[in-house]
Amino acid sequence: MRFRFFLLMTLSILLSAPVASQDDDISALLQDLASTIKTAKGSEIDPWVVLEGIKSASPGMDSAQSKMVKEELLPKHGQEAVDRFLEREFSGPAQEAFERAESLAWQEQNGANIREILTPVELKELLVDYNWWRWVVEAKDSLDFVNSYEELAKAFERFRTSSNAGRQIALEMIRRDRERAIKQFRKTSFSEDPGIRMQGIWGFSALQEFPGEEVFLELLESENEIVRRYSFHLIEYLTKGKVDVLLSLLDHESEYIRDQASWKLASLGFVSRDETRVMLDGKSPEEISRMWKEWWDENASDEFAMKKRGAEWLLDHIPDPLTKDYLRDLSVYSEIDDIYSVFESALASGHEDLKEETVRLLSNMRARGSEKANSILVDHLQGLSDEEWGEQDKWIVSLDDPTVRQRLEQILEKKTSESKDVRVRIMTALADRKREWVLPYLMDAVLKEGEFRVAGWISHFELSEEIISQFLEAFREEEDPAKRSAISEAIRNFPSAGIGPELTKMLRKLGGDIAHDKQRLRHDILDLMATFPDPSAIPLLKSLLNGDDPEVEIPTALLLYQLGDKSGVPIVVEKILEGDSSRRPRRSNSRYLREIHKQVIGSPEVVFRLVESPQGADDEKRARILQALTIQSNASHLPLYEDALDSPNAEVRKAGLKGIERLIRNALEGIDDDFVEFKNEELKPLRMLLKWAFDDESIMKDDGHFPDYHILGELEGALLAIPGEKGLFYDRKTNKIEILSKTDFESRRAEV
Known part of the structure; x- marks a missing residue:
């Protein structure tokens, strides 16, 4: 399996004692899982590998063994056993060290040497503990293994920053028990500890909901500047039905809060920045407060009327020359037909940076449903060169127009070296949009031109058995190393069913042929087998391990280890200790084998x-x-x-x-x-x-x-x-x- 190397840090605590001294339930669970895998795969596997497999199981990984652990093995075991396993990971001495260190760091230490705060042992546990939690939230669905809201809440309390970790845990808390999560976020918002208050802010940010006037005002009154600044971000989740909260803030003692409330009111009312500056210029806080209250009384009833009024003000104040800021403000009013003549003028200007910004804004307006923006963009494209189409590929491929597709096909048909970069950009952009008609062009680029840059995009489409067989045959027959490398990269992303055994057949047919071209093909097959492990290949790999080609010793040993067979591990260790230059996979396309190499080095x-x-x-x-x-x-x-x-x-x-x-x-x-x-x-x-x-x-x-x-x-x-x-x-x-x-x-x- 290809596990992230930093997961091995979580094992350092466990490695301080033999497996037998661990909690019997956990040890039994690991042994049972190992036995199940042995039955399923027909080969021995170490319990420690199972432990890593449990932590690595995630839909985001394409490892067959990780998928087996997550989808087939864990469901067969009692929930209590899995819970006890998780409880061990979510607690322990490292948790205490973390809390103690974090608490002391908030005191007035003035950058004191951390050796005065924690012992070296505690520090090691601290770092190990941190890396475990970082992994937990990076693998999105790994939180599915946490079966109680209490465990999630306990984890959330450990994060005092706007990290992705804290956000992912908050989202899972909301999914499990929305009302309970909101209650906890409200409670933390009233804490005297600024760090805990920040938890409330991140919680409501993950919820994407305004916390209510009471909580919001409590956060705004915090003595800590950072808490005040970040709490104001929650205003983004206010709706027009809550403008009374903003209107009340116009009388706040803080100038910063008054200003932010004023600008947010302008945004909700579709008042442009330029108009807002004119409205506020020279007015006292009392006058600004009174003005906004009167404005909302007059305009709040009709949203379209507010947009039309805002657009008309901007159209009455067109700058000369046009500016990007002005166009950005105008693009907010995409429902108002009168604004589009300004964008057409911008496209006709001689300023390239202004034209680029205009195209970007029109593309965004088209994405919001503006047919007028779509029409302007299509007309604009007619005068652009192939190179210019390639430079603006991402928005061009989003246009739903037959003339656009016709021009794109013409560009892709040009197989000149000068057009290669343009074609690559357009093909990848079309694949990203899942435009089925680009698949033949992608296949030709890989199979006939060896274009590595588009190889991974082929798997974005549903592939027939015929296409998969075509690529496997091309991989076996292709003599050009660059083309075979591109074909290999494409195959890596294909569905795994049946590919592993096919690679084993290829390897077996090569036999002991040591001709140079056959040696190169053998290396490429071994490299590709790292993505498609096949248990039936173990006898063949063992024969290669003891064969006459020293160049394949390390790749073969690594593949055997991936399949649960450790017979090649001594060779890996020997190469490291003796300084053999082949101690690591050397070929540029062997990054997959290098990942297994890290796992082998990290084994107990x-x-x-x-x-x-x-x-x-x-x-x-x-x-x-x-x-x-x-x-x-x-x-x-x-x-x-x-x-x-x-x-x-x-x-x-x-x-x-x-x-x-x-x-x-x-x-x-x-x-x-x-x-x-x-x-x-x-x-x-x-x-x-x-x-x-x-x-x-x-x-x-x-x-x-x-x-x-x-x-x-x-x-x-x-x-x-x-x-x-x-x-x-x-x-x-x-x-x-x-x-x-x-x-x-x-x-x-x-x-x-």
Whole structure:
């Protein structure tokens, strides 16, 4: 199975004790699942792989084994057993460490070293725990495994930012028990803790509902500026029937709130920005309040009349020359026929950027049902070149007009090298819209031209058995490596039924032929088999593993591991420890095998061997081992990386730093930083982990290049960007790390 590598971090807590010492119910469940898979697949499989399979099961993945775990195995087991398994994952010492660290981080620590707050063990648990929760919400339907609202509510309490994690959990809470979720969001909105108040805001944002005047006003009265600012976003969910809330805010003591209420009233009343500025210019707060109340009394009864009045005001104030801002304001009134002459004038202007914006706005208006906008766009297209059609492919393919299709077909028929990029853009845009008539063009581009860029789009259509067979035959017979690579990419996205056994037949027919072209085909078949694992191939793969072609040892070992057979694992470990250049799949199209390679390195037995090996290894081998461990991003390896920083060998030190950097990068990925803006000196635990990781660093000045993943730089120091409004600067001379504002960070980056 192709599991996300960071899931392996969740196993580091469990790996500290043998399987037998775990909760008997959980162990029994895993063993039972493993036995079921063995019966179904006819091969042994490790319980740990089952554990990963349960966590990986998601419709978003195309792994047959993940699907088996989710759809066939879990339903056969009692709900209590599954619940106990989940309870273990949703609780434990890491939860306590997380809560303690988060609580202390909110106090006035002024960026204190996190080592003064938590022990190293707690820190490792914290990072492991965080990554587990990040995964839970990234795989959308994984929340289906959470069977109680209480577990969801407990999880939601752990997120104090506008992260995707918190939003996904809030949405699931709403789906399970809408009234209860609303009640919880209301309760958190009245908390004295600003972080908990933010939970209420994100909850109502996920609900996409105005929380009611009482809750809204309570949030607006918060002493915390960030809470006030974000709470005002909830106004977006106000309807015209609730304008009384906005009208009452016109008398609020806060100028910011008064201004925002005024602009929202203008938006709801279809009053353009320019007209609003004229209406408000020079008026006192009292006059503005009185004006809006009178305006709504006069205009609120007829929405179309409000739109017509707003459009007429803009048409009476057409700027010369036309501006993009003006056209954006005018596009709001797509139901009013009189506005379209202005857009036709904009298309006739000589300003390309204005014409591009006009086309974009007309396309949006057409999508909202404007036939007039559609007609203007079709007329405009007649004078464009093929290249211009390609540049505007996304909106062009949305037009429902026979003359447009005729022109698109003419462009796709031109098989010149100059037209290739245009054809690719148009084909992918049509496939994205599921236009059935483009399928023959896509097939020709892959089978005859080897166009890799469109290969994945073929599977967006319903494919017949005849088409699938045509691609498999072409894959076997094609001698051009580039074309076969494109064909292979197309097949990867096909429905899996029957493809695995067909690939096994191809591999068997090759036999022991070691001719160069046959060797290349064998490699391509093995690479494709990673997507379509076939249990019947195990005997054949074992014979290849013990054959005369050392080049296929690693791919074969990886495929066997994917099928639950570990006979090739020692070869993988040996290649790493001995520094064999073939220790990883090398071919550019073997990224699927590389994913399995990460799983093998992350398996308990391999981790144990690699972790134990550095103690007596020479420097060269030690660096290789650390590099292999880095693939997993496992927080439990942090001591190994720290020890490496003290090594006299530069390669070992670099490998240690790369391991630390990988942990940090994965921990920070996707975190929203808005909530950290409460006070510059307040950092959440994961931000503080950055400082902790570098505090006692002993990188020598003569080490040359730092590891570079577009995060660490070279020269006099290393810059490390944190998502959002912060950054770090690591000074190589003093081994100190500074927390920088976004402005200071950009300035320092320019210097470095």
